[in-house]
Amino acid sequence: MLATDLIGNHPDATPSYPAVLAPGLTDPEYETPVGVVGPNGKSAVKRYNIYRNNVIVSLIDALAAIFPATQRITGVEFFRAMARFHVRATPPRSPLLFEYGHEFPEFIERYEYARPIPYLADTARIERAWLDAYHAADMLPLPAQNLAVIPPELLADVVFVTHPATRIVRSRFPALSIFVANRSGGPWSASRPLSRKTR
């Protein structure tokens, strides 16, 4: 598709710079958009590619920071190649990067080259759940004594309200042990994806 088609299709028919710039950011098949220029008639190919590179690399970095154990298991090169496919197919829908990657474990499950590592997707599920818990609302945990004071006749009616940081991951593999063995960072390790660059 040409950039001009995108312009023409815009509802108010005004040139839409996001519609012109956006498709090529995640799709390498697109050429440098029309109307994007360097100074004094210079080419804008490498210039536009800086944005493409910023987008793809920063999102791969975000996945690497959210899934460090997954990356440790696969190796960096394997992980980044896999993450690149996922970023292109499923870029973030939210500006909160710590919400990114919820669909990545499922992608890993379908990823042909990851088949020899059947526990990889579940390890990624635990890492994603870990980050959900990390950012969950602050609530005091339930003290065990609270259970002791409930009269026995009321126990049948007790409803357990889960803590906001609770997540349940089921696995056929010892995924939790694998997760623990491959995460060496301290409590801040998962905040790295958030340290993105600004201008």
Place this chain on the structure above:
Amino acid sequence: MNAVTRIGNLVPQARLRFPTCSAAGLAGTSFKHEHLQGIVDQGKHSGFFEVHAENYMGAGGPPHRALERIRTDHPVSIHGVCMSIGGQEPLDAVHLERFRALVARYEPALISEHLAWSTHKSTYFNDLLPLPYTEATLVRVADHIDQVQHTIGRPILLENPSAYIAFSESTMSETDFLRALVRRSGCGLLLDVNNVFVSATNQGYSAVDYLADFPLSHVEEIHLGGHAEQADDEGDPLLIDSHDRRVAGLVWTLFESVVARGGPVPTLVEWDGCIPEWPALRAEAEAAQAILDRHAPDIRRSANAGH
């Protein structure tokens, strides 16, 4: 009917109340969690800290503990990265509400966003993307700023971008565009001197001329940061706004000329990649502070001398 007993002590933890803090005349740094211990151990530190708003938009957890700790003793600047103010679509109402809540919670000394866009058709690109400077974009960006300011109840500072490309459809200069935005929306400006240097090199104009035309009286914060150098299609220097190294010498020179004209505006050293140990980052901020102090009004200088 049996009453249901709900167990689980789900009481939100109390929020802190913070002292008023001004960043006037101060240098600051990006706040990185790995520096928290070093900052606390250092004890008295007079600088301010800037955080990216989106990193603190989770419901709770350690990021908020860290920011509360910093905010108790220091002025904080909240720097939005993803509002997509320069975009063509309406602002994301959910994101705007998160931004409002964050400002209300931390009462920052400074609040800023970018002249850029990052979301289109609900895809978030995680980069600060450029826009053409035309009458049409001016009206829309001014409306977006107005909406943000109305929502949070305070003016914001808008940052000049670093750009690698330009648009053939642009009809006005960046400085004219920013001047018009200030006039229409009442916002202030965040002048990123490194961005000026990067854009000027990449777009083939003079950074000195750009700064001479910049509406300095509306600048309420300055950014400094490091950049990397690559080559464009013709082999000429193409600078990348990488924030992963020390501030370049020529950027320091431009900064001093800005401070000499505009006074000691709060100045932040940004460092987001290859993050050094806290003392190295603090040293960059101290270098900026020395320049600010050189151009401080005499009253402040003599007050400092009395300590």
